[in-house]
Amino acid sequence: MASVLLTARFATTVAKLAQLPADGAAPEVAFVGRSNAGKSSAINALCQQRRLAFASKTPGRTQALNYFALGPSQLPPQAYIVDTPGYGFATAPLEVKRAWDQLAGRYLAQRRALAGVVLVLDIRRGLTDLDRTLLTWMQPGVPLLVLLTKSDKLGQAQRAAAMRETEADLRALQMPNPLALLSFSATRQIGLDEARDFIGDWLAARPTDAGDAPAGGR
Numbered sequence: 001m002a003s004v005l006l007t008a009r010f011a012t013t014v015a016k017l018a019q020l021p022a023d024g025a026a027p028e029v030a031f032v033g034r035s036n037a038g039k040s041s042a043i044n045a046l047c048q049q050r051r052l053a054f055a056s057k058t059p060g061r062t063q064a065l066n067y068f069a070l071g072p073s074q075l076p077p078q079a080y081i082v083d084t085p086g087y088g089f090a091t092a093p094l095e096v097k098r099a100w101d102q103l104a105g106r107y108l109a110q111r112r113a114l115a116g117v118v119l120v121l122d123i124r125r126g127l128t129d130l131d132r133t134l135l136t137w138m139q140p141g142v143p144l145l146v147l148l149t150k151s152d153k154l155g156q157a158q159r160a161a162a163m164r165e166t167e168a169d170l171r172a173l174q175m176p177n178p179l180a181l182l183s184f185s186a187t188r189q190i191g192l193d194e195a196r197d198f199i200g201d202w203l204a205a206r207p208t209d210a211g212d213a214p215a216g217g218r
């Protein structure tokens with residue numbers, strides 16, 4: 001079956017929590033990670049679009065929550081993919097960092113519509129302290145998929161070693177959340193189908209309230 005991700009289109013940009021779409025109207029999957037890790041590129045690859053999410057060589061390019069709607073375009077959105085601002089770019093002034101905590105941190109901690117979180121890590125860097133801080137905001141029931149992206153930059157053996165190390169680092173956090181890891185590459189199309197399957201399963205488990213449930217459904 002074709003992934004619902006292939007229906008993605010831009011919906012809205014949110015710079016303040018007060019501007020978020022009604023919470024719970026449709027399930028959301030958020031992409032989080034350090035600046036430059038490859039979040040926007042991962043979204044573009046998963047949705048098979050070149051410029052849906054804005055990918056850039058300039059770190060810190062994504063400063064707001066960018067919402068992409070999924071489902072048939074003539075209906076209310078069935079679900080959303082949310083691209084979040086990256087954290088950890090060295091030159092960010094303190095007020096930018098604080099604004100990030102206020103927006104993305106509180107979004108993760110409070111958003112009821114979250115059906116899953118995709119943490120994007122550069123496979124060459126693995127899990128960093130900033131990622132650990134981010135994970136402290138996760139709500140306990142929300143599943144976590146970790147994409148070790150840019151795996152095209154490493155050979156097979158290094159890739160496997162990085163996966164093992166990151167998995168051990170994540171397990172050490174003893175988070176209650178369901179956890180999965182994938183080796184991924186937006187440019188070389190590694191792990192795309194598996195990631196789409198995870199996201200599709202999360203969204204199927206959290207059907208929309210938008211009133212377009214299939215016949216015989218809820």
Ligand SMILES: Nc1nc2c(ncn2[C@@H]2O[C@H](COP(=O)(O)OP(=O)(O)OP(=O)(O)O)[C@@H](O)[C@H]2O)c(=O)[nH]1
Nearest residue numbers: 035036037038039040041055056060061062086186
């Ligand atoms: N080789 C390789 N490069 C990648 C891959 N994914 C992303 N990149 C590159 O990494 C850089 C950052 O990618 P983005 O997708 O903009 O990263 P981001 O996490 O959205 O960054 P912010 O919006 O600043 O938080 C770009 O130059 C991408 O082309 C990948 O799988 N392989």
Ligand SMILES: [Mg+2]
Nearest residue numbers: 039040054062
């Ligand atoms: Mg981005």
